[in-house]
Amino acid sequence: MYSDNHMHEIVVKRNSSSRKRSRDGLKSHITTAKKRSSVTSETCSTVEGHPYTQDMSENKGTELCCSDNEDLFEGYDSIVGDSSFLAKLEDVELQMRQCHDQQTPNACEDDLSDSILAEDFRDLTSRALPSSQLEFQKAVTTPHKSPSRGAHNTSTPDLVNPKPAVNHADLNVNKPPPKARRSMKDHLKKVLIDNAATSSTVSKTVQQKEAVMTEEMSFAMRAIESISAEQDLGPFFGLPSKVKDLILILKGIQNLYEWQETCLSLDSVQQRRNLIYSLPTSGGKTLVAEILILKELLCRKKDALLILPYISLVQEKVRGLSSFGIELDFMVEEYAGSKGRFPPVKRRNKNSLYITTIEKGHSLVNSLIENDRLDNIGLVVVDELHMLGDGSRGAILEMTLSKILYMSKSTQIIGMSATLGNVGDLQTFLKAENYTNDFRPVELKEYVKIKDSIYEVDPREETCFSFSRLLDFKYSSGMQKMDPDRIIALATEVIPQQSCLIFCATKKNCENLAGMICKYLNKEFLKHREAEKATLLGELKSSGNGSLCPVLQKTVPFGLAYHHSGLTSDERKLVEEAYSSGVLCLLTCTSTLAAGINLPARRVILRSPYVAAEFLKRSQYKQMVGRAGRAGIDAMGESILILQDKDISMAKKLLSAPMEKCYSNLLHDGGRGLLSLVLSLIGLKITTTVEQVRDFMKGTLLSVQEAQVSPERSLWDLTVESIETLKQKSLIEVSADVNNQTILQITRLGRATFKGSVDLSCCDLLYRDLSKGLEGLLLNSFLHLVYLITPYDMVHQCKPDWMIYFRQFTNLSAAEQKMATAVGVPESFVARMAAGQSVRKSMDILVVNRLYLALVLYSLLKETNLWNVSDRFQLTRGFVQTLLSSASAFGSSVLHFTEELEEFWAYKALLSELTRRLTYCVQAELIPLMEVAGVMEHRAKQLYNAGYKTLAHLANADPQILVQTIENLFKRQANQIIASAKMLIKEKAEALQEEVDDLLMLPSDLPSL
């Protein structure tokens, strides 16, 4: 029935629309990997590309459907974001087609095969569709559906092998679909058939064709509107089934725990009220938060903010969620260390998930308030909500949440924690509901060991402990002396087959204990995963550019390692990965591991109830023992706290005490938090009068806890005092408005201070140092600039070794020495100190120490070898690395500070480059690779040497090849690296595209006649 001409005509139209579409697609999608992949895969997942064309020309036999397509999900972004009509037309058609094709078994195979995890997805296809999905399919194919879903019922004929038109005509006669549900293609086809019938005699005019197209356009637009107004996208808590599949593939989680289902179905969640949920450690809190985040991004089309307490956690989450972002088409943006843009890039077509540290989260919220964009954040999730009680970081978190509560009524706040003693206070603060459950997927048995007896902890018992067993061990007399606590006996009950974590009070303890244990271990331990341990040692050595930690060199062959902040982040990462994969079976560690990344163990041993010299707090204890029991691996987990007689009574209190309470920290450290909160409120114009500041303060946690935290002085007095202090420091000033009302305004210095998140105690000093610096800025080396961004708060953590200081000083060029003298450290002074002579002249020790740290940083910049620099300055490599990351963070603070002060214009370009160099501090060629979350220097080097030299190389890498060519890289990590690289490229490309769009946009206020 179709004439060749018509066929040709329609194909040409398709192709032209496809071209347009693919160009549009480029705006938001990187499809290079897809382009290289097979035809089959190309057809299926490039919905934003041009699957239709592909399907017609190359992919005749391929099923196009995926089980999720009934969710209207695949076209989701393109429908919302694309202004091209033809593209929309295609999307609508495609969805209809997909819906039709869903009835084909195993249909999701092809669609998912272009996934970043193609292989795993293929595995999925062998199993039957989940019942929820089948139910959903049934639901969409039965009558009484919403118009947009109803549209799925229509079939989409194959244009390449058109069936006789009469069939379609019959179909239409027998079952005329309601107009709103009619397939776009059916409609077009009908027009074509009509055309064909008349074409032999009368040719359609261009105008007539256009009229048909116009009608179709308005139909398509109506369909599109009804689709985008719809919030639920599918059967999985309103999300498409694809999300469920991704959770299985990317996280290995098949079914939600019952509590997770309950929590997600709570009224408060459904109605988007604020919520705090608390469950024991390892209860699976993260997944609930992630599902809620996805709902916000995909169903509500709002941005989301996830606040985590540590940079390492942010990196881990960015890596893990980037794969979701790639598959589900949203942005994942990292805000940690010196990463993150303020305000964030506006994304017109996509929503963003910002994953931030507490500090960066605050700056991000400030920048959104300043740009009147806070309402774009639909959801804020705070993990480890008890951090509100953690010193100055707690204060920052409180400021962030208070501002969100005050400024955006539509932003939902969700907090989670395992260790909350006074959830009521936090509920009042956040106006939140509470959900608690004591579910733990793996039973945790808590024990203590006193002498050679093990007791089970039972706080209900009068004695708190009930006898469990005698420890079975056969020690030589040497061992008895070396290991009086019988730690080897406790550990060898589980290792090497199962894993063990031993928490120690100090870093030195960790190293000594690991060394001691392996001295007495049976030689059989050496054979367990011998080759992998040898590889690990090689990796550790090459991460240190040939240097290997002598302790690890001894312990790793036995499957043991220590883990604390004295290790470089590369070493920590290697140790963590080896432990996770079972190559290492025992880690000795400090308490920081408990709150950091997720490294569970079959048995957790607490070597003593102390952290440094302090007796354990209940929450610390809970976090540590909470690591015991690996979900899905162990049937149960055990913790054993080793007690000496003197600690027994304190330990009983510890074990039966309620969880510590979490108190506001705005008054911590002389009320610094309160001061900087008031400053930023005025800076952001959130409040402009004293009364408004007071009003704001009523919404803080401090206000809720006023009686406990500040029994003597009222919050009102404290607020007025803060305002006075800020005035005295010239950070704010008072003026009068037209009604003679007193108005609070920020000064230039005040603005720079809060924009740079500079501590109020050092903003004057920073201003002075930068001003002085301008007088004779040394620019033929980095030393002067490095000095200016050496963080003031690190200065007290390190005392100079005068001999080293002197040696380094004499190595400086004459110009550098002159600069050192100008800032206040003359060579004669350092020489006298090195010689042990007294110095009569009083020196500013802050300046002297700061220059010493600047020399450390300067050495690092010059040679980029952490180990050499640590050796040269006799500092631990962990400290040097911390110094480096603090300097790069402070560098970006100083940069923002100077941007607000005209007189410092010259610093802007200089500091941007310096901060970038400090952030990575590696050979320049590795920098692009290290932009990928969690790719450290060592991994970057491996990748670079294997030929992956740019982000594009990584984004298009084949995970199989990566795993085979990069030592010690597991499939999951390879996938995460690829997904993160893809996400970064996408981010960069979109930012450029936004810029182009902005440039080309016609100004709305363009003068006209």
Ligand SMILES: Nc1ncnc2c1ncn2[C@@H]1O[C@H](COP(=O)(O)OP(=O)(O)OP(=O)(O)O)[C@@H](O)[C@H]1O
């Ligand atoms: N429904 C589930 N089925 C199987 N495993 C799950 C499920 N939900 C979560 N998990 C797994 O349980 C482990 C612990 O989960 P998660 O990290 O969310 O714990 P948490 O409650 O946040 O604990 P913590 O307080 O220690 O941070 C993770 O490895 C996670 O993948």
Ligand SMILES: [Mg+2]
């Ligand atoms: Mg957690």
